[in-house]
Amino acid sequence: ADPGQTLDYDAIVIGAGMSGLFQLLRLREMGMKVRVFEAGTGVGGTWYWNRYPGARFDSESYSYGFSFSKELLEEWNWSEHFAPQPETLRYLNLVADKFDLRRDIQFQSRVAAAHWDEAARTWAVTLEDGSRHVSRFLITAIGVLSAPTLPRFEGMDSFRGLSFHTARWPHEPVDFAGKRVAVIGTGATGVQTIQEVAKTAGHLTVFQRTPNWCAPLHNRKITEEEQARIKADYPTIFQRCQETFSCFLHTPDPRGTFEVSKEEREAFYEELYASPGFGIWVGNFKDTLTDRAANKEISDFVANKIRQRVKDPKVAEMLIPRNHGFGTRRVPLETRYYEVYNQPNVLLVDSKATPIQAITPTGLRTSDAEYDFDIIIYATGFDALTGAFDRIDIRGEGGLTLRQKWAQGAQTMLGMLVEDFPNMFMLLGPHTALGNIPRSIEYNVEWVSALLRHMQARGLTRAEASAQAVAAWTKHVKQIGAGLLTNEVDSWMTGVNRNVEGKETRVIARYSGSAPDYRAWCDRVATEGYRDLALA
Numbered sequence: 001a002d003p004g005q006t007l008d009y010d011a012i013v014i015g016a017g018m019s020g021l022f023q024l025l026r027l028r029e030m031g032m033k034v035r036v037f038e039a040g041t042g043v044g045g046t047w048y049w050n051r052y053p054g055a056r057f058d059s060e061s062y063s064y065g066f067s068f069s070k071e072l073l074e075e076w077n078w079s080e081h082f083a084p085q086p087e088t089l090r091y092l093n094l095v096a097d098k099f100d101l102r103r104d105i106q107f108q109s110r111v112a113a114a115h116w117d118e119a120a121r122t123w124a125v126t127l128e129d130g131s132r133h134v135s136r137f138l139i140t141a142i143g144v145l146s147a148p149t150l151p152r153f154e155g156m157d158s159f160r161g162l163s164f165h166t167a168r169w170p171h172e173p174v175d176f177a178g179k180r181v182a183v184i185g186t187g188a189t190g191v192q193t194i195q196e197v198a199k200t201a202g203h204l205t206v207f208q209r210t211p212n213w214c215a216p217l218h219n220r221k222i223t224e225e226e227q228a229r230i231k232a233d234y235p236t237i238f239q240r241c242q243e244t245f246s247c248f249l250h251t252p253d254p255r256g257t258f259e260v261s262k263e264e265r266e267a268f269y270e271e272l273y274a275s276p277g278f279g280i281w282v283g284n285f286k287d288t289l290t291d292r293a294a295n296k297e298i299s300d301f302v303a304n305k306i307r308q309r310v311k312d313p314k315v316a317e318m319l320i321p322r323n324h325g326f327g328t329r330r331v332p333l334e335t336r337y338y339e340v341y342n343q344p345n346v347l348l349v350d351s352k353a354t355p356i357q358a359i360t361p362t363g364l365r366t367s368d369a370e371y372d373f374d375i376i377i378y379a380t381g382f383d384a385l386t387g388a389f390d391r392i393d394i395r396g397e398g399g400l401t402l403r404q405k406w407a408q409g410a411q412t413m414l415g416m417l418v419e420d421f422p423n424m425f426m427l428l429g430p431h432t433a434l435g436n437i438p439r440s441i442e443y444n445v446e447w448v449s450a451l452l453r454h455m456q457a458r459g460l461t462r463a464e465a466s467a468q469a470v471a472a473w474t475k476h477v478k479q480i481g482a483g484l485l486t487n488e489v490d491s492w493m494t495g496v497n498r499n500v501e502g503k504e505t506r507v508i509a510r511y512s513g514s515a516p517d518y519r520a521w522c523d524r525v526a527t528e529g530y531r532d533l534a535l536a
């Protein structure tokens with residue numbers, strides 16, 4: 001190593017969301033000098049940025065929080081089965097305070113570049129303000145859905161009213177009373193926003209390009225009795241999350257759709273539709289997302305629910321997806337979402353039939369009409385999975401950029417390491433297990449921390465994934481994704497975002513195997529002494 005090169009830190013972590021906070025804690029326990037760079041003014045990541053009205057969990061609150069500290073579990077009370085964003089943000093602030101994390105976090109510090117120096121075995125991280133920080137290890141904790149994307153409409157800057165992307169919501173409350181409001185986008189975010197804004201807006205116009213299959217959330221307050229039971233059950237709750245396919249409390253029903261009678265099937269669908277959370281999506285018959293006929297059964301069932309809930313049959317038909325089956329895109333969970341369209345002050349516009357052509361100073365123009373608005377809300381989603389990486393100039397060995405490396409699609413080892421990018425570890429990198437995300441975060445942080453302890457104990461300062469290990473994992477991800485109906489549909493889950501150049505076509509963007517299988521693979525790498533990595 002270059003003797004002239006001094007290390008500012010042992011590790012730099014990018015991002016102070018759930019991954020970054022927990023990673024900081026573990027690195028500090030190892031005696032490392034750590035710096036976390038965070039673009040926002042506070043901790044919380046997703047829960048810091050997404051403060052749009054109605055933002056909340058679709059996973060059960062008590063399955064979502066951190067599990068690593070008994071004391072924290074004891075101390076914190078979730079107030080609802082599916083907690084709203086302000087509560088989650090308070091929770092993450094409590095975590096930061098309780099473990100005294102803030103002293104190592106530098107806020108309002110967006111990382112612009114990270115360059116590997118092979119001779120010194122260090123990462124040089126440059127912030128947007130031009131300051132440069134040198135570290136042995138680089139850990140990206142930059143999220144899966146953290147790079148918001150806006151449409152590329154003409155005249156976007158000309159609008160004289162208020163307009164914002166849901167993930168860049170202002171910190172001051174926005175008053176909708178008496179206002180003419182537009183919401184563009186009907187994904188999980190749009191659905192949550194629409195059902196909330198419709199409560200107070202003077203008039204709401206929803207611009208829907210593609211309808212999604214939504215199902216009821218069935219949220220409610222946690223009673224005192226339930227609170228006591230949850231606390232007592234935490235070990236069982238987290239154990240169950242470890243065992244299920246995607247770390248949710250729900251897991252696929254072992255039966256195939258057509259193994260049961262039509263009556264039994266209907267009764268099961270009814271039960272799922274009436275139950276809280278993701279059960280209808282991830283706790284359905286095991287072939288729901290692989291067998292076309294099975295998928296059609298549940299799709300027809302949900303379509304009929306929409307027809308029952310929406311009074312105007314024309315509007316109901318507009319809200320029923322035609323080109324993709326139930327569950328093949330992320331299922332937005334809702335609370336009286338469909339009933340919003342029965343309100344006299346709400347209008348649904350089909351943006352596929354009559355596309356938005358331009359934003360105007362007073363509203364927007366579609367192919368057949370002009371609309372005036374006071375507020376335009378862009379619920380238009382994210383450059384998912386690789387988008388946050390693409391926004392940083394990351395260069396590995398020989399100046400190779402990560403963008404070049406991934407030009408033909410992401411290639412990783414377990415979603416955590418990349419060949420030619422030594423000492424860089426990704427928490428929630430592409431091709432890692434996702435599902436109930438905090439469960440994956442905790443696992444990945446522990447895995448990276450164990451590797452770093454292994455290196456620390458042996459005086460090793462360089463870790464790089466082998467080409468074979470990367471090829472094996474990438475091949476596995478592709479194989480396991482074949483035959484899944486989800487991968488035949490455009491969505492962020494297949495890497496498609498037409499607001500971003502180069503993201504027009506579908507790829508196998510996600511690992512779609514089970515979380516237990518993922519962990520077994522990761523554990524094997526560790527127990528075999530990290531043979532899949534070059535350590536030096």
Ligand code: NA7
Pocket residue numbers: 145150151152184185186187188189190207208209210330351356379380381382492499
């Ligand atoms: P999504 O699910 O990607 O939804 C984005 C929505 O915005 C979707 O309805 C899009 O229609 C619509 N959109 C995007 N660009 C345009 C343009 N240019 N014109 C019209 N409509 C547009 O993002 P979310 O934030 O809702 O959810 C992301 C994840 O965050 C979610 O899955 C949760 O896990 C949390 P499209 O379907 O592309 O036709």
